Amino acid sequence: MADPSSRVVASLVTAVFSYALMQTVVVPALGLLARELDATPTWSAWILSAFLLSSAVLTPLLGRLGDLRGRRRVLIGVLVAYAAGMVGAALAQDIGQLIAARIVQGAALAVVPLSMAILREAVPRERLPFAMGLVSGVVGAGAGAGLVVGGLLADHLSWRYLFVLGAVLALVSLVMAARWVPAGERTAPGRLDLPGAALLGLGMVAVLLALTKGPSWGWASAPVLGLFALGVVLLAVLVAVERRRSDPLIDIGELTDRPMLATHVSALLFGAVSYFFYVAMPLFAQQKPVAGAVGFGASVTVAGLLMLPGMLAIIPAGTAVGRISAALGPRGPLAAGFLLFAAGAALLALGHAAYWQHLVFYGVVGAGSGLVMGALPKLIADIVPLERTGTANGINNIVRTVGSVVGSQLAAAVAASSGPVVPDSAFSILFWLGAAGALLGAAVSPLAAVARAEQHA
Incomplete structure (x- = not known):
């Protein structure tokens, strides 16, 4: 019989992967969705914005509700809503219905903080860093896989299959969570x-x-x-x-405590620097190298595949957080991750004219991303008591979302500053900005470590 905690990890990994995949799977299909639903660019942009804004509102609330009423119960409710949102999107007849379905889907970001809280309850202490790193790594790897899967489905099938896939994954996650995730024994006192x-x-x-x-x-x-x-x-x-x-809902004293504040600043920086690459690399890959322009002239699918090695590197890097912490101390994985990220970004800034450079150098960025993503929930677990784990991780995820918006808008502004054709210098600037932001994260990361990891066991 399988170890019960392994089943818990498997069910949470599946749920988080379902969310992460569908977070980005619509990105390659935005143009197709606008054409199929006869929508203006302004309205089609809301396919992403509605999901983002809904996540910002619902995630801290659902994380806190899980701390108060039971994480398993709230996780199952979130997965039910997520599945309903996917079915609604697959059946949407116009852009308004699709945006409404995306608002419902936004609840799914709460799966990440709820999973971190469940892991603290259900997984033995010695396996907790590995489990947290694995779940965190799946967030990044799933987002990368979504770019590839979205491109394949957009190129070869109807856009509705994007959401059919999401509905299937949500239902599988729901069944696994209902069977294998324990109810838990500890809930926080107080009211919502x-x-x-x-x-x-x-x-x-x-x-x-x-x-x-x-x-x-x-x-x-x-x-x-x-x-x-x-x-x-x-x-x-x-x-x-x-x-x-x-x-x-927000413990101001906890939020302004130096380790927690540094953890949130690290999440903000990571969200921003990650999106420099999410914008720049597909844009470079798909831009046609004509009239002095740079790029590969690749398809949407190939553009996604160029990022896949970096996304896959996130998972093994995330699972190594526990071993690195044991060897270098609690501040080691976060600092090492940002430094590795900076190294990969600098290599891309210096050379990005060949396919192999994108594959190899972004692989370095992905390994650094995995360490950062695995380190953040581990540091939060060291800082807050168990009964605030879902709330604290929910806020950290929203801070990272804000960073992602800042990074995506800054990247878009740099790319658009030179007109319809993006010059090589703009791509270099974006990669150097990624390196600089990661170095700033490495400088902040030691402040996120605490010496009281035993306090909230």
């Missing part, structure tokens, strides 16, 4: 902080909406500046409200 959740959700929506619409509305336009101002005001009110609550 609805005012805090509303303020956090609205504040994050305002900031993320400003970031996503800034390029089209204008960064200095009244709507964008107003959204930024509204977000700052709402988050300031959130701080004031949470300081007075005995059971806050």
Whole structure:
């Protein structure tokens, strides 16, 4: 009979992979979706933005609900909603219905923090770093696989199969979770902080909406500046409200504690530098090398395959976090990951004219990404008590999402600054920015380590 904890890990890996794959699988098909559903570019952009904004609102709330009411129960509810959202998207008849389905799908990001909390309960302590690293690695590897799978399905089948695949994966994950994930014994005291959740959700929506619409509305336009101002005001009110609550969604003291603050800054930086590559590498691969332009003129599928080795490198790197921590201490994996990321980024900045350079150098970036992704939940587990694991990981994931939006918008701005044809210098700038951001992450990472890992066992 299989070890019960191995079954738990298998079910959580499947659930997280389902989310991660579908996070990016629509990216290669955005143009096709716009044509098939007769949508303008503005409306088609909401296929991604609606998912992102929904995740920002729901993830911390669902993570906290799991801490309060039981992670297994909330995980199953999230997977049911996710499956329904996938079915709705597969059956969508217009762009409005598809966007509504993507809003429902946004709940799935909560699978990641809920999984981290379940692992702390169900997996023996000596195997916990490996399990956390594996689940974290699957987030990155699944996102990379989504680019390849999305390209294949978009090139050869109907776009509806993107969501049929998602529905099947969600249902398989639901069955595995229902059979193998234990109910758990420990839940946090207190009530769900609805005012805090509303303020956090609205504040994050305002900031993320400003970031996503800034390029089209204008960064200095009244709507964008107003959204930024509204977000700052709402988050300031959130701080004031949470300081007075005995059971806050956001523990301000915990958030401003140096190790936790450094962990969130690391997540923000990682989200940003990762998206420099998600934007730059497919763009370079698909750009036709005519009239002095650089690129490979490759198909969507080939562009995704060029990133696949880097995405696959994430999983073994993530599972090595425990061994590196034992050898170098708790700060070792995060610092090593950022340094490895910086090295791969610098190599790409220096040479990216050949296929093998993209395959090999992005493989180095992927290995660094795996270490960073595996280290962050391990550091959070060292900082917070078990009953706040889902909440803290949920906030960390949202911080990384904000970084991703910043990185994607900055990358898009650099790429578009020279007109319709992106010059080689723009790609070099993006890769150097990735290296610089990763070096900054390496400088911050020692501050994220704590010397009290035994405190919340």
